[in-house]
Amino acid sequence: MSAHGDPIPMTARRSGPLKGEAVVPGDKSISHRALILGALAVGETRISGLLEGQDVLDTARAMRAFGAEVTHEGPGAWTVQGVGVGGFAEPPDVIDCGNSGTGVRLIMGAMATSPVTATFTGDASLRKRPMGRVTEPLALFGTRAFGRQGGRLPMTLIGAAEPVPVRYAVPVPSAQVKSAVLLAGLNAPGETVVIEREATRDHTERMLAGFGATLRVEDGAEGRAIVLTGQPELRPQTIAVPRDPSSAAFPVAAGLIVEGSDVLVPGIGLNPTRAGLFTTLREMGADLSYENAREEGGEPVADLRARFSPDMTGIEVPPGRAPSMIDEYPILAVVAAFADGATVMRGIGELRVKECDRIAAMVTGLRACGAEVEEGEDWMIVHGHGPGSLPGGATCATHLDHRIAMSFLCAGLAAQRQVSIDDGGPIATSFPIFEGLMAALGAAFARGTE
Numbered sequence: 001m002s003a004h005g006d007p008i009p010m011t012a013r014r015s016g017p018l019k020g021e022a023v024v025p026g027d028k029s030i031s032h033r034a035l036i037l038g039a040l041a042v043g044e045t046r047i048s049g050l051l052e053g054q055d056v057l058d059t060a061r062a063m064r065a066f067g068a069e070v071t072h073e074g075p076g077a078w079t080v081q082g083v084g085v086g087g088f089a090e091p092p093d094v095i096d097c098g099n100s101g102t103g104v105r106l107i108m109g110a111m112a113t114s115p116v117t118a119t120f121t122g123d124a125s126l127r128k129r130p131m132g133r134v135t136e137p138l139a140l141f142g143t144r145a146f147g148r149q150g151g152r153l154p155m156t157l158i159g160a161a162e163p164v165p166v167r168y169a170v171p172v173p174s175a176q177v178k179s180a181v182l183l184a185g186l187n188a189p190g191e192t193v194v195i196e197r198e199a200t201r202d203h204t205e206r207m208l209a210g211f212g213a214t215l216r217v218e219d220g221a222e223g224r225a226i227v228l229t230g231q232p233e234l235r236p237q238t239i240a241v242p243r244d245p246s247s248a249a250f251p252v253a254a255g256l257i258v259e260g261s262d263v264l265v266p267g268i269g270l271n272p273t274r275a276g277l278f279t280t281l282r283e284m285g286a287d288l289s290y291e292n293a294r295e296e297g298g299e300p301v302a303d304l305r306a307r308f309s310p311d312m313t314g315i316e317v318p319p320g321r322a323p324s325m326i327d328e329y330p331i332l333a334v335v336a337a338f339a340d341g342a343t344v345m346r347g348i349g350e351l352r353v354k355e356c357d358r359i360a361a362m363v364t365g366l367r368a369c370g371a372e373v374e375e376g377e378d379w380m381i382v383h384g385h386g387p388g389s390l391p392g393g394a395t396c397a398t399h400l401d402h403r404i405a406m407s408f409l410c411a412g413l414a415a416q417r418q419v420s421i422d423d424g425g426p427i428a429t430s431f432p433i434f435e436g437l438m439a440a441l442g443a444a445f446a447r448g449t450e
């Protein structure tokens with residue numbers, strides 16, 4: 001089933017050259033944070049380029065439930081009248097975060113140190129995902145959480161009435177956990193310290209500084225420590241959301257594997273904590289260039305140009321790069337099937353707790369398409385056989401996971417036979433215009449399965 005309705009089976013067939021410009025929507029991570037920090041500021045935050053995907057719309061609805069005024073002014077243009085740090089009202093109903101791990105975990109952090117109680121739920125995918133990784137550090141502030149076994153949603157959080165600041169070393173590389181602790185730290189007196197061994201996406205830190213919070217980053221033996229001073233008055237901001245590198249990954253990858261293609265993907269955020277896929281593709285020999293590199297709204301941005309790359313070879317992806325491309329392994333696995341030799345992906349255990357178990361979903365689907373793939377608890381190896389070599393001819397299960405759905409549709413554009421997916425509905429969570437945008441480039445997509 002798709003996240004919000006009947007399943008939408010889809011099929012992709014081998015396509016002629018993909019040509020043209022692919023203007024992808026705003027960054028999902030930054031969009032969630034703009035709404036949440038806007039709700040915690042005093043006054044009106046103005047946002048342009050907001051991703052209007054279901055995940056972010058669910059966060060907008062949640063911010064309204066906590067008392068912020070969130071208004072849709074026009075395409076991508078939103079305003080948020082914030083209630084101030086510690087100003088959240090108690091929501092009158094259950095907060096449904098749909099398919100979004102980022103939404104639910106960041107919002108839990110944002111409400112955890114206010115004297116309100118909220119119950120959270122989500123779709124069948126989100127209800128399987130672990131929330132203990134967030135509620136355990138939140139308990140240090142004094143927040144209480146009651147959920148299903150294994151720390152699963154639905155879950156009720158009772159915010160700490162008299163929160164204390166915390167010092168917390170994040171045990172898994174997770175920007176969501178880091179961000180939840182920082183957002184909770186906003187309403188605790190004194191300094192809250194979050195330490196991460198490996199740097200994960202830093203949008204929360206950048207945006208907190210933009211909103212006027214006092215924070216500093218110290219690199220030490222334990223890793224990267226973020227020190228936040230609690231109880232600031234956040235100043236409303238004007239935020240231009242850059243276009244999402246995780247969405248750009250799909251037209252870029254399709255451009256590299258479909259014969260004769262030349263695709264331009266303009267205005268993509270290339271924050272180094274997000275751009276690992278593009279570095280990896282270039283190391284594999286992809287004809288992928290950055291044009292017109294510039295800075296927009298405090299984030300590095302460039303136009304990406306991807307041309308058909310018949311000479312890509314498999315590589316060993318450095319495990320330390322995983323946090324900067326964590327959502328891109330499914331599409332990398334597809335590109336790897338069209339490169340020559342083995343692409344080795346290690347240190348990717350976190351993929352097992354995303355919208356679905358992404359290692360299992362990719363291995364099963366790629367094998368059904370005739371690829372040679374190996375897997376272990378936290379690794380995956382794809383043995384590619386060059387351009388046009390993937391047999392295809394399968395229907396792949398997407399398990400309520402947008403990235404799995406888009407990855408297999410891209411595979412079908414270059415495979416020998418069609419590749420179908422059982423449900424394209426979840427694509428709307430992060431990239432609602434994917435089908436039309438790809439079709440405009442020349443992608444042979446159809447509704448239904450073979």
Ligand SMILES: O=C(O)C1=C[C@@H](OP(=O)(O)O)[C@@H](O)[C@H](O)C1
Pocket residue numbers: 028029030101102173174175176177179201326327350
């Ligand atoms: O903070 C964020 O916006 C995100 C962090 C990552 O999750 P984890 O924190 O679980 O690694 C990523 O997979 C997700 O798509 C977005």
Ligand SMILES: C=C(OP(=O)(O)O)C(=O)O
Pocket residue numbers: 099100101102103327354355403430
């Ligand atoms: C993992 C993802 O999102 P989330 O954790 O927010 O559901 C994703 O978008 O790939």
